[in-house]
Amino acid sequence: MISVVGFGSLLSERSARDTVPGLNDYRLVRVPGFRRIFNKVGIVFIAGHGQPADSLEVSSCSTEPCSTISIIAAQFECPVDQFTELYEREHRYRWIEVVPIDLEGRPQIAARMCTGYTDLEYRLNKCVTEDEYHERVGRHYQGAIWRDDILPFPRYLKFCLVSAAAHGDEVLDNFLDTSFLADGRTSIRDYLITRPELVPSSLRERVC
Structure with missing residues (x-):
């Protein structure tokens, strides 16, 4: 087994x-x-999903080091x-090793x-040739993959919110307050206050 931590859509066990x-022992961790x-x-x-390549x-969702924050995520064991x-x-993405702690x-x-x-x-380490990069990325999108000016894809963000909320208010609040736009400054909670139409109706009172 290979132990994996998921923090976005993988907050949904489904x-x-x-x-x-064949995953085993799906559980919440920090x-x-x-x-x-x-x-x-x-x-x-x-x-x-038909999103225009020039859309913002x-x-x-990715992760980055931040000494003052602890995310609640899901850990599970993946068959090799x-x-x-x-x-x-x-x-x-880049894969790294982390040592989670349980909620206690x-x-x-x-x-x-x-x-x-x-x-x-990414080009040097994940795509052996330009042809592979074109097959994986270039035929769909021209431009930088990692950017500081883009916004969440609405359906994906809604899925992440619903997945976090399914684990309870603590996990939802953690997602809202430890997730940020690409600008690195605006929390997802603050973003959704300005874009309430992006919040699933079942979560409006819990988010906004």
């Missing part, structure tokens, strides 16, 4: 099982020293032979978690 049907940030262009939103509302599918799903503060086993990359590092 979504995790879509890619890793990851100290990281925050979420919506600064990666989600190529799948362009290639698979195209980002998915199913990790390839998860690796493909998260291909444009007890250390858990080390796990792999996705975090930010740069465009150059």
Whole structure:
């Protein structure tokens, strides 16, 4: 088994099982020293969900170090032979090792978690040739993948909110307050106060 931490759409166990049907021991944990940030262009939103490539509302969620923040995430054990599918799903991220703690503060086993990359590092380390980069990215989108001027893809953000809320108010509040726009300054909670139409109706009172 390979231990994995998920912090965005993987807060939904159903979504995790879509890619890793054999996962075990899905549970909530804290990851100290990281925050979420919506600064990666989600190529799948362009290639698979019809979002225009020139839209600003195209980002998915990543993580970055932040010594003052602790995110609540999901940890699960992934069978080795199913990790390839998860690796493909998260291909444009860098994988790092983190040591989560459970919600009572007890250390858990080390796990792999996705975090930010740069465009150059992605090309050098994940795409062997220009043809591979074109197949994975270039035929759908021209431009930087990691940006500081983009906004969350609305359907993805709503899914993350619903997934966090399903675990209770503490997890939802943590998501709202430890997640930031690509500008690195605006929390998702503050963003949604200005964009209440992006909040699922079932969560309006809990978010705004």
